Amino acid sequence: MSTFIAQILTPEGSLFEGDVTGVKMPGTQGSFEVKANHAPIVSTLEEGEVLVRKSEGETNYKISGGFVEVAENKLTLLAESVIEE
Amino acid sequence: MPNLRDIRNRIGTVDSTQQITKAMKMVAAAKLRKAQERMTKTRPYAAKIQNVVGRLAESGSINSPLVEKSETNQNILFIVVGSDRGLCGGFNNNLFKALEKSLTKDFSNQLEAGTVSLVTIGKKATAYFKKRSYNVIESFPGFFDTIEYDPTSAIMESATNDFVEGSYDEVYIVFNEFRSVIAQNRKIDKVLPIDPDSFDVKSEGDSKTSIDYIYEPNSEAILEKLLPLHLNTQLWKAILESNASEQGARMSAMDSATENAKELKRDLKLKYNQARQSAITTEISEIVSGAQALSE
Numbered sequence: 001m002s003t004f005i006a007q008i009l010t011p012e013g014s015l016f017e018g019d020v021t022g023v024k025m026p027g028t029q030g031s032f033e034v035k036a037n038h039a040p041i042v043s044t045l046e047e048g049e050v051l052v053r054k055s056e057g058e059t060n061y062k063i064s065g066g067f068v069e070v071a072e073n074k075l076t077l078l079a080e081s082v083i084e085e
Numbered sequence: 086m087p088n089l090r091d092i093r094n095r096i097g098t099v100d101s102t103q104q105i106t107k108a109m110k111m112v113a114a115a116k117l118r119k120a121q122e123r124m125t126k127t128r129p130y131a132a133k134i135q136n137v138v139g140r141l142a143e144s145g146s147i148n149s150p151l152v153e154k155s156e157t158n159q160n161i162l163f164i165v166v167g168s169d170r171g172l173c174g175g176f177n178n179n180l181f182k183a184l185e186k187s188l189t190k191d192f193s194n195q196l197e198a199g200t201v202s203l204v205t206i207g208k209k210a211t212a213y214f215k216k217r218s219y220n221v222i223e224s225f226p227g228f229f230d231t232i233e234y235d236p237t238s239a240i241m242e243s244a245t246n247d248f249v250e251g252s253y254d255e256v257y258i259v260f261n262e263f264r265s266v267i268a269q270n271r272k273i274d275k276v277l278p279i280d281p282d283s284f285d286v287k288s289e290g291d292s293k294t295s296i297d298y299i300y301e302p303n304s305e306a307i308l309e310k311l312l313p314l315h316l317n318t319q320l321w322k323a324i325l326e327s328n329a330s331e332q333g334a335r336m337s338a339m340d341s342a343t344e345n346a347k348e349l350k351r352d353l354k355l356k357y358n359q360a361r362q363s364a365i366t367t368e369i370s371e372i373v374s375g376a377q378a379l380s381e
Binding site: 007009010011012013014027028029039040041042043044065066067069071072076078080081 | 123126127129130131133134137234235238296297298299300301302306307310311314317318321
């Protein structure tokens, strides 16, 4: 499975950075998932759960809402508060 | 001639003071390192927000109540970031003086009309401005015990809401910017209304600005969400900068205090030895003259 780089940033620092196979997020217009080679997008996010899929295992985060940018196979998720579950 | 014991006591006092200032310097140095780390950590987040907002601003005009200038510019809010603790040289006083100077110079009309409001963060800022009967609408003493993002964004959000409702025409953040360990810049930054030209679009290289993004739901909705986040980040940055500056200022203040104590101690030791010497000389001459008187 092809991977891409994902990064989760908060005002208090970077919470996650690494290769992932997919990231599922609560978009303002419904939940959506980004895979490798996704088209460039900027989207706002609502309060909810973010699922980060790695080659082995997956991690759940709870976010307070924020936004995400995908460009050149790099995903940057920004949220004011992120809690790992 | 000063009493020998008095001088000895004073040397003891200066010595223990020196130990305290030295310890405080070390503590401030350790805290400074931590504060600088936090400052660096928040940078990628702030840069990304700036970058995206800048790109959106470039592709079309920003249409938000947060960028709208008001004609009257009558009600002004200052968010003053001071410190909770003293013993940091002129860190607080210089900043407050700078603000007062700017108030009497640039905002004299508003000051006279009583439309200048203050939000004070930190015990020192609160005490200073309350004592001088400024219109302090809200104060946050003890803010720096645990520096957290949530209360910071709460302060900014309430200021933003008041701005949108029209209670304030302009909002400023007053803080010490961290330049180096020994130097702070006193800043009075206007944060509201947002100046669309302030975003540095090219901060991440030109290649990315040419990418055709899909905006979801649309660029206006994204801006509406992003601008408040941007404002919160600005206050957060100001607070972290101020915290690092405070530790730096305390470090250099305590360093010079330690130096002064050292000098004082040297002077006192010199005086002590002089006094001791003259006491011995007197004693010897007394004995000699006593012996002489006996032998005659």
